[in-house]
Amino acid sequence: MSQLAIHQIPLLQDNYGYVLHDPVDHVTAMIDPAVAEPVLRDVAKRGWSLDYVLNTHHHYDHTGGNLELKRITGCKIVGPRHDSDRIPGMDLGVSDGDTVRIGSATGEVIAVDGHTHGHIAFWFRESKALFCGDTLFSLGCGRLFEGEPEEMWESLKRLRALPDETLVCCGHEYSQANARFALSLDPNNPDLLARAQEIDEKRAQGHATVPTTMEMERRTNPFLRADTENIALAVGMQGAPPAQVFAEIRHRKDVF
């Protein structure tokens, strides 16, 4: 088992893709390439060659670089089995419980329906890194384009159960807007207040605010806290099923 080297690449307006490299077997993979060119440049700069693309879901801002990367590097494209007709150039479909190998590193596939049908996350246990696409964001979660609130709540609970130190490598830089919404629900949460300030400082300097950690998200992300009294109270739904509280806060964020 090896520890992957992980490099975050900003793509398009506010997307993040991630280059993964196994230094033992010299295997390289790219998570969610919105476009090809910056990925090719980054990988070449490091002296690596791209072996795999891993897609979390079918949206163009996560797959737009697939075909060009495949044409230029000959890489294999791995994505959700459910999305074989929606992922450009897909060679191998995976689903919940499957594993993917990047050299000697193993990633576990976790089904996380909600943002889209078929959305998956890749969890590299040894490298303590989760690539969750548009399911979980720093202080937020993805919009429900294809799924129901109950599905997304179940997906978020699965991710929430991962170890504290898990790096949450998500698909977008949305933390600052998410922090404003989170504070509107949970204004006295000291961890959230500190995190929001840290985010403002990082953004003022032009720095990324992700990855975050699962521990931080559990303490501060209102979408992971729909089953806490604080969040239920904030939306006037004490005693309601958590999935309903989640649906309400997702709706409020949509119109925030």
Ligand SMILES: [Zn+2]
């Ligand atoms: Zn998406």
